Amino acid sequence: MLVLFVPIGIMIDISENVDKMIEQQAPMSAILWYYFHFTLHYANLLFPFFLFLSIIWFTSKLANNTEIIAILSSGVSFMRFLRPYLIGATLVAIVVFFMGMFIVPQASKGYNEFRQVYIHKNRNNNKNNRALFNQINDNEIIYVRSFNKSNATGYDFTLEHFDGNRMVYKIAAQSIKIKDSVYTLNNYVKRTIGEREDIIETKRKKDTLFEFKAEDLVPVSYVADTKNLLELNTFIEREKLKGSANISMYQFNLYKRWSAPLTAFILTLIAVAVSSMKRRGGMGINLLFGVAVAFIFIFFDKVFGVLAEQSGFPPMLAVAIPIVFFGLLAVVLVRNARR
Incomplete structure (x- = not known):
């Protein structure tokens, strides 16, 4: 499934962004690493x-060839029939865990940085971030009204330094510009x-x-x-x-x-x-049902993800609700399939 669909995604991305890559003169080595x-x-x-569709496709082939009926008729229990699938799921889960925790983050960094530099550069240059408050350590708080990425300049900058609850000093500037780790303050007042x-x-x-870094003034949305x-x-x-x-x-990103x-x-x-039963419609009915369930799962995941990020909904609960709902659905469907 990956071999079939990922190249299609690459071709679509190339067709949409090749003009921007040429305009920004992206080097071939960077493009290859990007893909x-x-x-x-x-x-x-x-x-x-992909996992869902591939299992449905494979199991439907077994069912249409009457192989599952032969296996169960020989005295093999449905749970014993499930064992190779669970072993396969364990192997997939181990790979997915280590990929998601340690390898994919590095790939996401390269993917997003390339898009920021070569694809979304013109759009990001004119985008000013909203006002930002940030406590950078135990004693200092910074504020900027907005930050322009094109010239690395923040406006209405303030830094307040405290000793406990007592303010020691306050720095204010009309603008702050960052270049080579040096901060230039205009209309500086301390x-x-x-x-x-x-x-x-x-x-x-x-x-x-x-002491603070540029990303403390303008944190990127994909940093996690x-x-x-x-x-x-x-x-x-x-x-x-x-x-x-x-x-x-x-x-939410961590719990996910x-x-x-x-x-x-x-x-x-x-x-x-859903695919272990031989149906009159054949594999098409099973794939149709599989696609429907997959999209419902993705819909649940996105809805609760947005709730966690935008409305104060508990992130752990946002991750747990789809897992519990579809876990119960899995139990019900397996019990029904055993009958």
């Missing part, structure tokens, strides 16, 4: 759908809080260094997708301390990776249960 990462990224993304009076320092332009398991756990803890508004999105092996088992059971 290698593209393959890993989408193979991991669509693996539940107010140091004194016991009796404040000390105010002003400069029209000031070059300085800060590019981190492996260990990095993602550390990243989530750091974002919690910062009070990040995207913490639900990052947690842990649920992928369970998804392999659930879809395997459903696919075997």
Whole structure:
């Protein structure tokens, strides 16, 4: 299934983006690496759908050739018949787990960075991020009203430094520009809080260094997708301390990776249960039912994903509800198939 569908996806992507690659003069080596990462990224993304269809196709062939009837009539129980499928699902789940936790994040990084640089460059150049508050460590909070990616410039910048609950100083600037790890502040004002009076320092332009990084001012939306398991756990803890508004999105990404092996088992059971019976319509009816169930699963996954990211819905619950619902469906279908 992967060999059949991924090349089709590559050809569609080439037809849509080849003009942008030529316009941005993307080197051939970068394009080849992009499509290698593209393959890993989408193979991991669509693996539940491909797994489901491949099992239905294979089992339907057995059923149409009356092989399943012969196996069960010889005294083999339905659960014994399921054993090779469960072994296969275990192997798939192990591969998917390690791919999703350690390999696919690196592929997602290459995939997204290429698209940012060569495909969405013109669109991103004119896109200003919304206002951002960020606690970068235990003592400092930064703020920018907006950030322009094309010139790496933030507007209405503020940095507040605290000692406990007491503000020590506050830096404000009309704009902050980042180049080679050097921060240029325009219309710079620093107010140091004194016991009796404040000390105010002003400069029209000031070059300085800060402890925070550029991504603290303009975090990319796909940042969680590019981190492996260990990095993602550390990243989530750091974002919690910062009070990040995207913490639900990052947690949903983490829980989704842990649920992928369970998804392999659930879809395997459903696919075997619905395709192990010989039907008058043949394989077409089983594939039609399989496609319908797969799209319902994807719909549930996307709906609860959006709820977790946008509405404050608990991320763990957003991942668990589709798993529990389709797990119960798998149990019901297997019990019915045994009869």
